[in-house]
Amino acid sequence: MTLAKTAIIGIGATEQGEIPGQSANEIAARAAVKAIEDAGIDKSAIDGLVTCKPPMAPGKVGTDEDIGQLLGINPAFASTLEYGPGAFSLHLAVGAISAGLAHTILLTYGTNLRSAGASFGGGTRDWLTLAGLVHIAGPAAMAARRHMHLYGTTEEQLGWVSVAQREWAQNNPIAIFREPMSIADYLASPYVVEPLRRPDLTMISDGGAAVIVTTAERAKDFKKPPVYIQSIAQQSAMRSDQNPDKLMRPWIKDIADRVFANAGLGPRDMDLVYLQDATSVWVLQMLEWYGFCGVGEAGPFLQEGHTRPGGSLPVNTNGGQLSECYMWNWMHLYEAVRQLRKECGSRQIADVEVALHAQTHDFYKGAATILSTHAG
Amino acid sequence: MAENKFPDVNDPATAPFWKGTRDGKIVVQACTKCGYLRWPPGPICNECLSSETEWKEISPIGTLWSYAVYHRAMNPRFKDEIPYTVALVELDDGPRMYGRLVATTAKVEPGVRVRAAFQEIEPGVTFVYWEIK
Numbered sequence: 001m002t003l004a005k006t007a008i009i010g011i012g013a014t015e016q017g018e019i020p021g022q023s024a025n026e027i028a029a030r031a032a033v034k035a036i037e038d039a040g041i042d043k044s045a046i047d048g049l050v051t052c053k054p055p056m057a058p059g060k061v062g063t064d065e066d067i068g069q070l071l072g073i074n075p076a077f078a079s080t081l082e083y084g085p086g087a088f089s090l091h092l093a094v095g096a097i098s099a100g101l102a103h104t105i106l107l108t109y110g111t112n113l114r115s116a117g118a119s120f121g122g123g124t125r126d127w128l129t130l131a132g133l134v135h136i137a138g139p140a141a142m143a144a145r146r147h148m149h150l151y152g153t154t155e156e157q158l159g160w161v162s163v164a165q166r167e168w169a170q171n172n173p174i175a176i177f178r179e180p181m182s183i184a185d186y187l188a189s190p191y192v193v194e195p196l197r198r199p200d201l202t203m204i205s206d207g208g209a210a211v212i213v214t215t216a217e218r219a220k221d222f223k224k225p226p227v228y229i230q231s232i233a234q235q236s237a238m239r240s241d242q243n244p245d246k247l248m249r250p251w252i253k254d255i256a257d258r259v260f261a262n263a264g265l266g267p268r269d270m271d272l273v274y275l276q277d278a279t280s281v282w283v284l285q286m287l288e289w290y291g292f293c294g295v296g297e298a299g300p301f302l303q304e305g306h307t308r309p310g311g312s313l314p315v316n317t318n319g320g321q322l323s324e325c326y327m328w329n330w331m332h333l334y335e336a337v338r339q340l341r342k343e344c345g346s347r348q349i350a351d352v353e354v355a356l357h358a359q360t361h362d363f364y365k366g367a368a369t370i371l372s373t374h375a376g
Numbered sequence: 377m378a379e380n381k382f383p384d385v386n387d388p389a390t391a392p393f394w395k396g397t398r399d400g401k402i403v404v405q406a407c408t409k410c411g412y413l414r415w416p417p418g419p420i421c422n423e424c425l426s427s428e429t430e431w432k433e434i435s436p437i438g439t440l441w442s443y444a445v446y447h448r449a450m451n452p453r454f455k456d457e458i459p460y461t462v463a464l465v466e467l468d469d470g471p472r473m474y475g476r477l478v479a480t481t482a483k484v485e486p487g488v489r490v491r492a493a494f495q496e497i498e499p500g501v502t503f504v505y506w507e508i509k
């Protein structure tokens with residue numbers, strides 16, 4: 001089966017930050033309403049629904065049946081992902097359209113994990129927790145230390161991930177962290193898990209986001225310019241520590257090779273890059289595995305300022321999860337679509353046509369999408 | 377959500393490992409079909425999928441792959457232990473294990489050689505720590 005030509009024709013987001021007193025499902029439904037408005041359609045045009053369970057949410061939260069009920073729809077196709085950040089939900093929708101299960105799919109995500117006081121500090125009695133290796137900061141710190149050892153990467157070079165994204169966030173009214181942060185400020189902040197500092201780690205925030213995907217044929221009938229999905233690819237690394245160099249995540253290169261080959265494009269063709277940033281180390285690694293610089297060269301590449309506003313490779317122009325909000329890569333997708341539609345105001349990059357949207361589920365798996373203003 | 381800090385050392389799935397640590401040994405599952413040394417413990421061989429297995433002592437020597445120094449307790453259960461260092465060790469026999477690094481004045485750097493140090497943390501429960509050779 002070949003991949004159907006599909007396009008994003010609607011996006012929506014709620015306010016980001018703290019949304020006390022609202023359920024995750026309510027937030028997801030409000031985001032969906034915004035995406036439906038953005039697409040300029042009646043909800044009856046939607047025949048597919050993809051939802052996901054928010055991270056750390058207890059019990060039955062985010063299911064298709066509950067969100068479909070809130071929105072008053074009876075889609076032909078409906079599914080809920082246990083792990084459904086932006087790219088994974090998007091790929092499920094593209095697959096369902098290719099299979100003919102639906103033609104216009106609403107994807108939505110909502111979370112109240114900040115207001116609910118969710119903790120990412122672990123608590124299961126597994127081998128890593130017994131060793132005290134709790135929170136993603138621990139393994140990410142090990143990966144950063146290994147990179148420093150192998151390639152001479154410095155803490156300052158790593159710091160440019162967070163500093164550059166803060167610079168982008170200053171022009172993003174949605175961003176939660178907008179106060180200026182210099183590289184000196186970064187280096188002056190205390191370690192959390194050495195060599196990582198607070199600015200190297202994602203915030204935790206409440207919010208909702210939604211996307212509507214349809215066939216490229218139908219996309220022309222909607223009111224907003226379509227953003228076409230040119231290519232998708234995924235790879236997992238489920239064997240975990242039985243894989244050598246697990247923490248360096250070399251399998252990301254497999255995703256890169258496939259997503260570029262599927263599109264007939266290479267890293268140099270990307271006008272915009274969105275890399276999910278649970279930690280700054282993920283950005284460092286993905287810059288290398290996606291071929292924006294050589295393996296081991298991300299430190300100098302970052303220090304040279306390529307990813308900053310005005311640089312040669314705009315990365316996470318919304319500020320990412322380090323500065324904008326923690327939306328599981330959904331707001332990276334939202335920003336990519338808005339940039340490609342030229343809706344980003346003072347941080348709009350001129351003449352952008354192609355974007356890479358990539359994410360990883362820590363050490364387990366990853367997904368990437370190439371988005372384009374061209375149908376071809 | 378108070379979690380017990382200590383594992384159930386009598387769980388049949390892992391008891392031979394914990395008996396090994398009490399005896400000052402690292403003992404892991406070895407596949408009797410293909411010989412693969414399995415860590416963490418599991419019901420089937422991750423290599424050949426055989427469920428025939430035996431527990432076998434392996435070398436307690438390895439190489440430090442990397443480490444992380446916790447300056448903040450990311451989980452409240454560790455707040456009294458800050459700062460502490462967690463090591464990832466590649467054992468000479470193959471398995472990769474996480475464990476605390478014993479405090480040291482030696483230079484800590486990926487690539488240094490380490491050996492297991494067995495520390496009883498409560499009666500009957502002995503953890504594998506790592507010390508620089």
Ligand SMILES: [Zn+2]
Pocket residue numbers: 407408409410411412421422423424425426
């Ligand atoms: Zn075997």
